[in-house]
Amino acid sequence: MSRVVFFGVDLHGHVNPTLGLIHKLIERGEEVFYYCSDPFREKIEQTGATFRSYQGLLSFGRHNGTGIETLLIFADFIMDKCRNIVEALREEVRELQPDYIIHDSFCLWGKELAAELQIPGISVFSNFPFIDEMAKKDPAFFMDVVLLASDDPLYLKHKGQHDLYKKLMDKLSRVIGLKYGKPSMNVMNDIFCSKEPLNLVFTSREFQIYEEVFDDTHVFAGYEIYPREEPLDFPFEQLDGRPLIYAAFGTILHNLSELYQACFDALGDSKYQVVMSLGIQTDVASLGPVPDNFIVRPYVPQLKLLGRADAFITHGGANSIYESLCSAVPMIVLPQVFDEFMGALMVERSGTGIYLRDQRPTKEQLREMVEEVLENPLYREKCEWIMQSFKSAGGLEHAVDKVIQFAKQKVCHE
Incomplete structure (x- = not known):
């Protein structure tokens, strides 16, 4: 039996994909200490792991900004958290004497502590994987789609230059490197991905954009849902057999009243039944009258509803898309x-669906998109194909095999 320290990010979309991995490691006899923030204690302990608190040192939120400045701000945020967490937890982790460390790709402190302790380190991509090699293959994709910098003055000034991405990354690396005394860091791979000699990717190559640039240090394990406790007070008896639309826009964002209203306007009093999750930040009373064919709740049992839904209107978080x-x-x-x-x-x-580019769509746009995914069977067929690719990738058993094999090989070599 080996002792494992896992460093997580305190967001549901990052914690949920790791729970199955942790549970499977424990089934194999590994002892796991999982670091996260206190609200996630119960969910983590259900896997059999020992919960360890960041003691208020970590608070990942969602930054709504875009562009080059946001990239710098986020890189600085991670570096600052890394410095503080390593300093605060160094001795505690050292006393645990872990055999290896697994960490979320945003948890640079996991990589730093593994290096300090001279033990194997493994990175886990809980979010949509984006690595430096993807940006090098298609710099415009990175600038326009990932960074959303199409209106950034600096980007507009230099747009079209073939080495713009490289210059940007080099500049950001110098700025961050000077501040934190780490001049050779790669902003994408070292800070945002915390890449290791072994990196677990919870998707399939069939779903991944530019999958060909991911080398054999990346293990594509597919996606496997780990059962979780969900609210039991949902009125399933009210689902009456009409085509079911599930709509949810995450648990963090709020001030989305216009979007909820667009759903009411587009689908209210239609032939569909709609279940809408608002998140805990939005008061349903503030939205006005709720159409009779809607069931609206602050939080709903997403996994069970997806098992019955015909279409999903979503904000596009990794957790929601994969589920x-x-x-x-x-x-x-x-x-x-x-x-x-x-x-x-x-x-x-x-x-597997439609990307609706207008963040505040009209009722006509939204209704048309819903009808398209419901009436065109190709969308469900593509979903079934991707679902099968997740299974074919090998799942959690394959991922755990790779983790244990890697950790043992590293120890033997050292």
Whole structure:
């Protein structure tokens, strides 16, 4: 039995995909200590892991900005968190004497501590994978789709220069390197991905954009849903057999009243039944009258609803997209922030749904998109194909095999 330290990010979309991996490691006899923020304690302990708190040091939120400045701000945020967490937890982790460390790709401190302790380090991509090699292959894709910098004055000034991406990354690396005394860091691969000699990717090559640039240090494990506790007070008896539309825009963003209203206007009093999750930030009373064919709740049992849904209107978070694909439910994606735009494009390119580029669509646009994914069987067929590709990738058993094999080989070599 080996002792493992896992460093996570305190966002549901990052924690949920790791729970199955942790549970499977424990089934194999590994002892896992999982670092996260206190609200995630119960969910993590259900896997059999020992929860360890960041003690208020980590608070990942969602930044709504775009462009080059946002990239610098986020890089600085991660570097600052890394410095503080390593300093605060160094001795505690050292006393645990882990055999290896697994960490979320945003948790640079996991990579730093593994290097300090001279033990194997493994990175886990819980979000949509984006690595430096993808940007080098298609710099415009990175600038326009990932960074959303199409209106950034600096980008507009230099647009068309073949080495613009390289110059930008070199400049950001120098700025961050000077501030933190790490001059040789690669902003994308070292800070945003914390890449290691082994990197677990929870998707399939069939769904991944530019999958050919991911070398054999990346293990594509597909996506496998780990059962989780969900609210049981949902009125399933009210679902009456009409085509079911599920609409949800994540648990973090709020001030989306216009978007909720667009759903009311487009689908209210229609032949569809609609379940809408608002998140805890929005008061349903503030939205005005709710159409009779809607069931609106702050939080709903997403996995069970996706098992019955015919279409999913989503913000395009990784958790939501992968869970929808695992139920073969086609999507209408209305991305709101950062990596959701890449998720929307992945859905579009794979044929598993529609990327609705207007963040505040008209009722006619939204109704038309819903009708398209429901009436065209190709969308569900593509979802089923991607769902099968997740299974064919090998799943959690394959991922755990690779982790244990890698950790043992590294120890033997050292």
